Amino acid sequence: MSEIVLTIGDFAADTDGRQPVRSTSKRAQRWSAEREEMTDDVGLDQLYRSHRLSMVRLAVLLVDDLPTAEDVVQDAFSKVHAAWDRLQDPSAAPAYLRTTVINGSRSVLRRRRTARLFVRPRVTDAPGADAAVILAEEHRAVLAGLQRLPRRQREVLVLRYWGDLSEQGVAEALGISRGTVKSTTSRALAALTAIMEPQR
Amino acid sequence: MTGPNDHRSPTMDSNPIEQRLRAALAARADQFQDHDLRPAQAPRTQHLRVAPARPRRLLVTVAAAAVMVSAAAGIQVLNRSQHADQAPSVRVDTPPVLTFTTRTETIADRATLTYPVASVSGGAPGVDARIGTVLNGRVEDLVQSFRTRIDQQDPAAQPLMLQITPENPGVWRQFLSVRLDVLEDFGGAHPSNSAAAVVIDSRSGAAVGAEQVVPDVESVDRLMQASIQRAAGPTVDAAAVATLSMRPGQDGTTAPLAWYPAPDGLHWVVDRGAIAAEAAGTPSTVLAWNRLDR
Numbered sequence: 269m270s271e272i273v274l275t276i277g278d279f280a281a282d283t284d285g286r287q288p289v290r291s292t293s294k295r296a297q298r299w300s301a302e303r304e305e306m307t308d309d310v311g312l313d314q315l316y317r318s319h320r321l322s323m324v325r326l327a328v329l330l331v332d333d334l335p336t337a338e339d340v341v342q343d344a345f346s347k348v349h350a351a352w353d354r355l356q357d358p359s360a361a362p363a364y365l366r367t368t369v370i371n372g373s374r375s376v377l378r379r380r381r382t383a384r385l386f387v388r389p390r391v392t393d394a395p396g397a398d399a400a401v402i403l404a405e406e407h408r409a410v411l412a413g414l415q416r417l418p419r420r421q422r423e424v425l426v427l428r429y430w431g432d433l434s435e436q437g438v439a440e441a442l443g444i445s446r447g448t449v450k451s452t453t454s455r456a457l458a459a460l461t462a463i464m465e466p467q468r
Numbered sequence: 469m470t471g472p473n474d475h476r477s478p479t480m481d482s483n484p485i486e487q488r489l490r491a492a493l494a495a496r497a498d499q500f501q502d503h504d505l506r507p508a509q510a511p512r513t514q515h516l517r518v519a520p521a522r523p524r525r526l527l528v529t530v531a532a533a534a535v536m537v538s539a540a541a542g543i544q545v546l547n548r549s550q551h552a553d554q555a556p557s558v559r560v561d562t563p564p565v566l567t568f569t570t571r572t573e574t575i576a577d578r579a580t581l582t583y584p585v586a587s588v589s590g591g592a593p594g595v596d597a598r599i600g601t602v603l604n605g606r607v608e609d610l611v612q613s614f615r616t617r618i619d620q621q622d623p624a625a626q627p628l629m630l631q632i633t634p635e636n637p638g639v640w641r642q643f644l645s646v647r648l649d650v651l652e653d654f655g656g657a658h659p660s661n662s663a664a665a666v667v668i669d670s671r672s673g674a675a676v677g678a679e680q681v682v683p684d685v686e687s688v689d690r691l692m693q694a695s696i697q698r699a700a701g702p703t704v705d706a707a708a709v710a711t712l713s714m715r716p717g718q719d720g721t722t723a724p725l726a727w728y729p730a731p732d733g734l735h736w737v738v739d740r741g742a743i744a745a746e747a748a749g750t751p752s753t754v755l756a757w758n759r760l761d762r
Contacts, residue, residue, distance in 0.1 A: 316510035324505060325497035335732025335756075338506060349511040410492035429486065430493035461485045 312349055315361055320345075323369050329426045330373035332415065340372035366431075367441050370423060377419060413463040420444075421456035428453055506758050564591040564599060564670060566646070568634050579618050579628035583607050586634070586646075591670070598673025603646060606666045607632060609721075610650060617654070629653040637730035640757075643681060644670040645728035647737070663737040663752075664721070665728035678714035678722075681729050682760070689713050691755060692727070692736050700744055700751040708743040733757050 320341060327337035347368050348361060355361055414422055420442070427438045428449075435453075439446045568584035575581065586603040588596040614630040631651040638645070648664045667676040682688045693709050700709075712725045724742035728735050737752040 312510045320508075321500070321502055321505065325500055328500060329493060329496060334500060334504065335730075338508075339731060342508060346511045404495065406488070407492035407495045410488050411496055414489070414492075425489060426493060429490045430497060457483065457485055457489075460489065464485065464488075 311358055311361070312345070312352060315348070315365065316345055319362055319365060323365060326366065326426065326431065327369050327373050329430060330370065330423065331376050336376055337373075340376060341369055344368040344372050363440065367443070370427075370441060374419065409464065410460070413460050416463055417456055417459055421452055421459065424449055424452045425456050425460070506756065564588050564596060564644070566599075566603070566634075566636065575615070575618060577627075579614075579630070581611060581614065581630045583611055583630065583632040584634045584648075595671070595673040599644070599668050599670070602668055602673065602675045603666055606664060607648065610648065610664060614652060637728055637735065639670065640729040640731050642669055642671050643676055643729045644668045645730055645735075647726070647728060647735075660739075660741060662724065662739040663726045664723070665726040665735075665737070667728050677716070678727065682714070682734070685714055688734070688760070689715075691760070692725075692753075695753040695755060696725075696736060696738050696743070696751060699753045700738070700740060704744045712738060712743070730754075734760060 323341045323344065324334070324337050327340045328334055331337055331340065344365055348365050351364070352361075355364065414425065417425070423442060424438055427433045427441055428435075431437075431441075433441060435446050435449045438449045438453075442449070444452075565588070567587045567589070569587070570582060571585050572580065572582045584607060586600050586607070588600045588603075590596070591599070610632060611630065618628060629652070633649045633651075635647040635649060636645075637647055644667070646666045646668075648666070650662045650664060652660050652662070654660075667681065668674065669676050669680070678685045678688070689712070692714065693712055696712060697704055697706065697709050712722075714722055714725070714727050716722050724739035726737045733754045733756040735752065735754045740751055
């Protein structure tokens, strides 16, 4: 007898996400109160309008399907909304949002890995009715290679080469040191090259 | 070819693999534009101003009152987050938990049956029980159908096998869907795949028909048929596809078609053997909700 537990609508909380800095300074309290009175939602609305698409794209590159990516991003905005009062500096919100999206994507990948242990992969021999634009063969090969890399290597490459983040930016987004970003990038590119080599 | 901060040129990449990677990532990301995303808006605040030291006590009191009211009314309370109404799809934050126990039985050393038995917890007891009854009833129908066909098989046939695997596509609005992937082996050249789906109203625990999910079943049926036709390829029998419908037939099911709502859209799965000469596979398609609205 084996058991499979499916939690309907299960969106796991971040377990490895960095929490925003909780502030107790008078300045931060004043800022928080003023912001609340001005309206909490304006800033988040702006953030949503300006960053939703790019965050969905980031999540797609990490989890590789649009509906899941949209869920990850909507969850991330909910978390940013919940943490809004604790953010010392609203200009830090995009970085916090990005980190939350990355953590949400990790959670999805973890759940998928667990689910694969129990559930037979779905038989899908046809594309969706609203199939997206076909990618060039060259791009498909690179993306397929990317999917074969370990999670952290994939994250680093996506943030560096699509997110255009500096090594320091990647380090902050992933909560690792700059040196680790550098070495991970180097190893990831070498691994990707090795994966791509037989196809050339 | 644009990243979110398009200030670096591909020519800055010294390594060819970097250039290829940047181009591939940009191409993949650029496949998605604003109009591809489902309609949604930012979460919003509901201003519940309470004294700083008391919010937990107030929440506990409100929650306890809600539970008492719901128990008295005999309805399930679906706890939603403060901003759930603004979410793109309605999600249930404390949803029912389905636990599937896999049961294996052998019939006279001829057939092995593996199928899930659902138990439901986390919601109102009456609703949980109804969800369990609906789910297990559908599984039992599939198992019974297999048992019936065993008796029609040649006694000398190879060992026969039925395997039913549950999958949770998620919750859309109040609709809870469970997809059942069915693998049957009657000793032929290859086993056959098919799928069934159970759609349940999580507020009442009752099974849901197509009319409750889409406003115009006939129109959506036509979309579904075109979509299946496209997905299944040129060898498909158009006349057979034209008979597919989300409304149940005389046997009370929509077989060979299964449909279910999920957060990403309306899903259809069809037993290929019912619509094409070659019987391998279960063509499946999904139509995003925003495309269905057009």
